[in-house]
Amino acid sequence: MRPLITQDEIEMLRHDLDMLEEQNLVGIEVYEALHLLEMRRQTAKLELIKRVLENKA
Incomplete structure (x- = not known):
């Protein structure tokens, strides 16, 4: 079971969609851009976790 969606996640999604709209992305382009943004996040x-673990060692 996945965790519930938080208000912060909704606000981040709305912000992302507004920014993508400014770039005139439509349809599947928006979905693909959101997917890439999530992968980057x-x-x-993961990089932050990796650095923290390396610093503790």
Whole structure:
């Protein structure tokens, strides 16, 4: 079971959609851009965790 969606996540999604709209992206382009943004965010989180663990060693 996945965790519930938070208000912060909704606000971040709205902000992302507004920024993508400014770039005139439509349809599947928006979905693909959101997917890439999420992958970048997950990569950044993993890199941060990696650095913290390396500093503790």
